[in-house]
Amino acid sequence: MRRIAGIVLAVLLVGGVVAAVVAGRDSGDTGTATKTVRGVIGSEKAEFFADPDVVKALATEGWTVKAETSGSWAMEGLDLKGYDFAFPSSQAPADALAAKFRVREPLPRPFYSPLVVVAHRAAAGVLAGNGLADVTGHRGTLRMAAYLDAARHDRTWQQLKGADKHGELTGTLAITSTDPESSNSGALYLAAASYVAAGGKVAANAADVGRTAPLMRKLISVQGAQQSSSDAAFRDFVSGAGNPLVLVYESQVASLLAAGQAGDDLVVLYPDTTATSDHTVVPLTDDGRALGELLSTDPALRRLAVRHGFRPQGATSEFEAATAAHADYLNQTLTGVRQAPVPTYAVLRDMARRARG
Structure with missing residues (x-):
């Protein structure tokens, strides 16, 4: 399967910030931008801000944006002096940053994206054949309770009916996610999984976290080394490397589809209980x-x-119209998908620390 085109990682840095994207410079843009703002963003928005059409639209309104990427949960540890905004991938790290820098509410939340699991066709078929998913064509539903039960009992691919026909399906059944201590998608994965494991109760304190901690630890430890960026994990999947099940943002899949780069091997599984990533701007100026x-x-x-796969706040029709050609991959109306409440920042951080061991 071909690699994603257009991933822009202009400058590699050290210490938490993994890339820099400059919008409005070196792009040949001759717009009317008069104000330059500097921000740190989640890596999944790098393509958006680097898109020449976005650069032009911003310039038309008088703006140039310079953006560096970082894991959303790692932003709290960055020195943001001289920055105009931070743009993590969900509300919890945004609220923590807002409290730290005494930013007034409400915070702008331009768009959002639910978490999904991308699967190779063979893996999706085996899950469906064993009651772990419902799949039709390129789209399906992951049964979270059944998946967590399999994880609890250390089920392997080899124990699943039909997996013996696919030599690549070996080892412990697991979804690859990002590091929950530095990455938003990894933390939201734990939020949704713990909610299901607790019987539909959102963790509110240390005792609640402790009750699901052993299972959360299994979900993370079975993966081995984790990446800090959902962008990197998704690129690995698309290139054919890595594991057959990977947790990503729906926006990454929708952007790939819009670019005409999805192969026949791709199946998009929507967890029947998932967490939504509310991309939230934390204004520092x-x-x-x-x-x-x-x-x-x-x-x-x-x-x-x-066009970059995000769902704008307040108007589902915009997303549905733009992705109509890809309805065989995307659950446009999120039918049958329950949104898990996300714990507070402090509780989710505790959950991530315990899951990491």
């Missing part, structure tokens, strides 16, 4: 807030966000 509000309201930027 007035210009940062103005940018966040522009991303939320400007029609051109909203259309471009959809």
